[in-house]
Amino acid sequence: MSDALLELQGLTVKYDVGREGFWGQHRTQLTAVDDVSFTIDRGETFGLVGESGSGKTTTGRAILGKVPIASGRVKFAGRDITEVEGRERRAIRRNMQLIPQNPYGSLNPRMKVREIISEPLVVHRRFKSAKGATERVVELLELTGMNPDDMYKYPHAFSGGQRQRIVIARALALNPDLIIADEPVSALDVSIQAQVVNLLQDLQKRLRLTYIFIAHDLAVIRHISHRIGIMYAGKLVEVAKGDCVYRFPIHPYTEALLSSVPIPDPRIERGRAVKVIAGEPPDPIHPPMGCRFHTRCPLAEPRCREAAPPLEARKPEHEAACWVR
Amino acid sequence: MIRSDHLLEIRNLEVVFPTREGTVQAVRGVSFTVDAGESLGVVGESGSGKSTLARAALGLIELPGRIAGGEILWRGRSLLDKRVAGRIRGREISMVSQDPMASMSPILTIGTQMTEVMTRHLDIGRREAFTRAGDLLEKVGIPDPGRRLGQYPFEFSGGMQQRVVIATALSCDPMMLIADEPTTALDVTTQAQILELVSSLQRDLGLALLLITHDLGVVAGACDLLKVLYAGEIIESGTADQLFHRPHHPYTAALLGSTPRLDVKADRLMAIEGHPPDLRHIGSGCSFTPRCPHATTRCASEAPVLQLSEAGRAYACWNPLSGREVQNPPTARGQA
Numbered sequence: 001m002s003d004a005l006l007e008l009q010g011l012t013v014k015y016d017v018g019r020e021g022f023w024g025q026h027r028t029q030l031t032a033v034d035d036v037s038f039t040i041d042r043g044e045t046f047g048l049v050g051e052s053g054s055g056k057t058t059t060g061r062a063i064l065g066k067v068p069i070a071s072g073r074v075k076f077a078g079r080d081i082t083e084v085e086g087r088e089r090r091a092i093r094r095n096m097q098l099i100p101q102n103p104y105g106s107l108n109p110r111m112k113v114r115e116i117i118s119e120p121l122v123v124h125r126r127f128k129s130a131k132g133a134t135e136r137v138v139e140l141l142e143l144t145g146m147n148p149d150d151m152y153k154y155p156h157a158f159s160g161g162q163r164q165r166i167v168i169a170r171a172l173a174l175n176p177d178l179i180i181a182d183e184p185v186s187a188l189d190v191s192i193q194a195q196v197v198n199l200l201q202d203l204q205k206r207l208r209l210t211y212i213f214i215a216h217d218l219a220v221i222r223h224i225s226h227r228i229g230i231m232y233a234g235k236l237v238e239v240a241k242g243d244c245v246y247r248f249p250i251h252p253y254t255e256a257l258l259s260s261v262p263i264p265d266p267r268i269e270r271g272r273a274v275k276v277i278a279g280e281p282p283d284p285i286h287p288p289m290g291c292r293f294h295t296r297c298p299l300a301e302p303r304c305r306e307a308a309p310p311l312e313a314r315k316p317e318h319e320a321a322c323w324v325r
Numbered sequence: 326m327i328r329s330d331h332l333l334e335i336r337n338l339e340v341v342f343p344t345r346e347g348t349v350q351a352v353r354g355v356s357f358t359v360d361a362g363e364s365l366g367v368v369g370e371s372g373s374g375k376s377t378l379a380r381a382a383l384g385l386i387e388l389p390g391r392i393a394g395g396e397i398l399w400r401g402r403s404l405l406d407k408r409v410a411g412r413i414r415g416r417e418i419s420m421v422s423q424d425p426m427a428s429m430s431p432i433l434t435i436g437t438q439m440t441e442v443m444t445r446h447l448d449i450g451r452r453e454a455f456t457r458a459g460d461l462l463e464k465v466g467i468p469d470p471g472r473r474l475g476q477y478p479f480e481f482s483g484g485m486q487q488r489v490v491i492a493t494a495l496s497c498d499p500m501m502l503i504a505d506e507p508t509t510a511l512d513v514t515t516q517a518q519i520l521e522l523v524s525s526l527q528r529d530l531g532l533a534l535l536l537i538t539h540d541l542g543v544v545a546g547a548c549d550l551l552k553v554l555y556a557g558e559i560i561e562s563g564t565a566d567q568l569f570h571r572p573h574h575p576y577t578a579a580l581l582g583s584t585p586r587l588d589v590k591a592d593r594l595m596a597i598e599g600h601p602p603d604l605r606h607i608g609s610g611c612s613f614t615p616r617c618p619h620a621t622t623r624c625a626s627e628a629p630v631l632q633l634s635e636a637g638r639a640y641a642c643w644n645p646l647s648g649r650e651v652q653n654p655p656t657a658r659g660q661a
Contacts, residue, residue, distance in 0.1 A: 051512035189370035194583035194596035223585040260517035262542030269546035
């Protein structure tokens, strides 16, 4: 595929979480992301979904270079970002920006909106000062549906939805190609969430942005994503087009996850057979051998306990990691 | 005693929180009833007053907040009387809240905490209460209850903690359970487990359930009757089927349209422009006017009252939607 913007090959991220052994000679490591590979095309929205601790946020952070990569490759527009340094590294980093979850924690309360939005422009030396960047700030505020006069205010003057628009404006300041949105609407009420989701979709069309949309809410993910990757305990277990994942899930975990989501319609919800899966995700420091899901899987067979199934193409553009299905 | 045929009856409740920048009117003239065995869902966004309502029903409004008007009756007795509320809370009415860690003491074992509730409210000794606690843990699906009783809350996962809170809430055989966002902090597969547990317990024990949530999916499965709260007022009420399929109030319809669905792919979500009003400065008209696509001049000046439309359902709107069957979201219909 020639139009691939981002390519992950066997990405693995480990965190040191303590020491073991009598002398503390062994490092205890938690494998947050384990051998994850996927490709994202330009202009596409890739939804990354999973429960707490599945590694979806760490995957995003590793792409941004915010956590050290234990092994694997991250290729952005053909360049391996784990190899480049200095000027070239900064140029790549300019092209990928983060929209974090909490719009209350991600804006400095002591900076005015103009300083906040122009900060990346000043840091990357596009402008000398916030004042010099005023014109660009106005443009960005208008792009995200805010009022130009808002740039003279402090973040506390805004509601959660408005703050998230400011965060989006800041992320767009350097004209990035890739936006990594980590739970960008989870902290918002549903009516405001819809505003921000619509805004992100409009911006994508206008600016030809590529999104990695990380969320735990499967309904939001389905709505916004072209393709979806499902993570469980650090592993990518299934990747496919949105509709394929929802209509024809292959991995038993995907199936259980989808079945757990309540449908906001009493006629459907009452008659629906929910496949409740018992138990909880495994301990990330001592994950089970073989397939990570075998401890909860209704279809588990002996071989599932022995070796981890690889993520393989099952149908055109539909990959899954399961021995049984 | 005031005459009331209902288990819980709330009449014209007003709750206010004075602040330096003015008084927040958190709950404004809310009335409703809950009968034995009924499951009522209260749906609203942040700041709609839904949690304040739950706390008021348990006599838990703390200073500087206060109940400025109205009445809360539990089987005819006023819960505004702190002593009455103290006897009933935890015994006849129990509560499950969003954060299970906040409902438990981190320094006492689960067994100690559960027996404390029972020895306080019921006429039983510690030994008997401890045995009962073990039975309750088993009932809510916690394996190996004997060992678990000796453990501390931090040794349980979020879903298991919430099960312990539910077991504790059931320990004195209450008649009603108030659940305030009981699954919001949980992952979706755990949420499914807890919702199934709550529904089956409600059925088996004949409990009345007051479920407070922002999640339309959660109430769709768990509740027969619904109230929609906006800016401290009930703006529409009825059966779940009526509200989901034939909403009268534009806010109810907009809420449904802005909720993405797993089973239907909509081209675009129906966002509600603007944001909820400042509860310190409530105007004279309908509080949804600035965001309402159907608003007229009358809406801005005169507040509509909640009026009955047909049996069991009511709405507060001057220009209600026809109540024709709608498919949500209106753009597309996929398969379930």
